Amino acid sequence: MTEEELKSLLERYANEQCTADEKRLVEAWLNHLEGQSDWSWRDEQHLQLMKARIAQRIEEQKVPVKKIKRIKRYYQLLAIAASFLLIGSGIVLWKHYEEKPLVADHVIALPDQIGGAQLRMSNGTVINLTDLKEGSFNQQGVATIKKEKGNSLVYAVQDQTKEIPLADQWNTLRIPAGTTYQLTLPDGSKVWLNACSELTFPTVFGKESRNVRLKGEAYFEVASQARQPFVVEANGSTVSVLGTAFNISAYSDEPQVLTTLTGGSVAVSLGEHRLVLTPGEQAKADISNRQLGKARVDPEVFLAWKGDYFVFDDLDIQSIMHQVSRWYNTEVVFQGLIPTKKFGGTFSRTKPIEELLSYLEKLGNMHFKLENDSYFKKERRIVVMP
Structure with missing residues (x-):
């Protein structure tokens, strides 16, 4: 079945215009594809991301309620179909936009090379968190650092009621490219840090x-x-x-x-x-x-990184490559005139970078080349060309 035939069949299915045989075919096809993959369109987190974007697009159209229901059902089916068609790569691309004027050469530098996640204490001691075993403790003055399951760290102070002259002494948690970390602070607050991020916090909170x-x-x-x-x-x-x-x-x-x-x-x-x-x-x-302003947004778009997803919502290729550079630990070099076409979509950050670049290349009328850096042999450089 061609893509156009599939869309036509799904449209008839969404509008309850297909025959009983066609209905059975669509439902059997979806169930079969779901059973053959490790990704489910019933996966709640991914489904909510998809639904939220669909709902916003429908709202922007400002069409009558009955028509909205039909459109919503149709686009849900199209999104599900698209996700299965591209299931091997973990990508769902629902829209790309018209080209705008071209921009000049640009370089996104290689992220800082700090090795694994590190906690630098106020006294200068550096704790390499990858060396801490799950459940182990590290005592640093009035503080204890406990490594929990996964990339999770608990920082606790033994006695915060004492007058300890440490409120002006600071610790720094540094997270490298390609990983995330969770930190629990002494007051019980939780912080999730994305790739290439730093959180500096006092040894003891002030009163x-x-x-x-x-x-x-x-x-x-x-x-x-x-x-x-x-x-x-x-x-x-x-x-x-x-x-x-x-x-x-x-x-x-x-x-x-x-x-x-x-x-x-x-x-x-x-x-x-x-x-x-x-x-x-x-x-x-x-x-x-x-300047400072505010607007209403879909928060799920900006929280997707916590679930190991990229969500590109009307972003040009330069904005996308900033995210790619930080996660995949690469330098990005733009050569020549690069179109500022806008993209929208969802991509699993657990998938290889080659798969993401391949689909962007098909949709964006541009080319990508992966190469090793001449100095950092193990690091890669992405060259973006028109």
């Missing part, structure tokens, strides 16, 4: 506030303490909360700091500007222009 500093991207679930606000400093912007959940993306090579709220309330500040977010809103802090 008036709980301050941390972020470089890169992290998702926070902050323990509620009414008299002790939790403050995140990220690339010139500040986020202040009492107890809530939110995501911050503050990479130094990106033009904006994005704060996305999933629950509770946060106040975002940039210089003299300040605004308050409600769930489903995102603050955009433009560091160079010192």
Whole structure:
């Protein structure tokens, strides 16, 4: 069956216009493909991402309710079909956009080479977290560091009631390319760090506030303490909360700091500007222009990295390659004039980089070449060409 025939059959199925034999064929086909793969369209996390994007596209069309129901069902089926057709690569690409003017050469530098995840203590001691075994403890002054299952770390202070002159002494958790980490702080707050990120936090929280500093991207679930606000400093912007959940993306090579709220309330500040977010809103802090604004977004798009997915939502190839560089630990070199076509889609970060580049190449009218760096023999460079 060709792609057009498949779409026609699915459209008839969605509109309840196909014959009984065709209906049985579609349902048997979907069930068979699901049984032959390790990915399920009933997988809740992936399905919710897909549904959220479909729902937003439908809402933007502002069509009558009855028509929305038909469209929603049809596009769900198309998304499911597309996911099965591309199941081997873990990619679902639902839309690509018209080309815009071309941009000049550009280089995305190789991420910092720090080896594995590290915790640098305030006294200068560096703990290589890959060397810690699951369940093991490391004692550092008043603090204990425990490695839990997977990339998870618990930092605890033995006695926070004592007057210990350590509130101005800071520890730094550094996460390299290609991995994520979870940190539990002494107050019970949890932080998930994305690739190429750093979280700096005091040895002991101060009495008036709980301050941390972020470089890169992290998702926070902050323990509620009414008299002790939790403050995140990220690339010139500040986020202040009492107890809530939110995501911050503050990479130094990106033009904006994005704060996305999933629950509770946060106040975002940039210089003299300040605004308050409600769930489903995102603050955009433009560091160079010192501008701060907000908009409603789909939070799942900006939290997909926690589930090891890329979600590209109307992004040009340069924005996509920034994410690819940090996850796959590569330098990216753009040669010649590169089109700024926009892409949308979902891709599993557990899949090889070659599969992602292959599909982007087919859709984007551009070419990719993987090569070894002449100095770092084990590192790769991606060359993007028109």
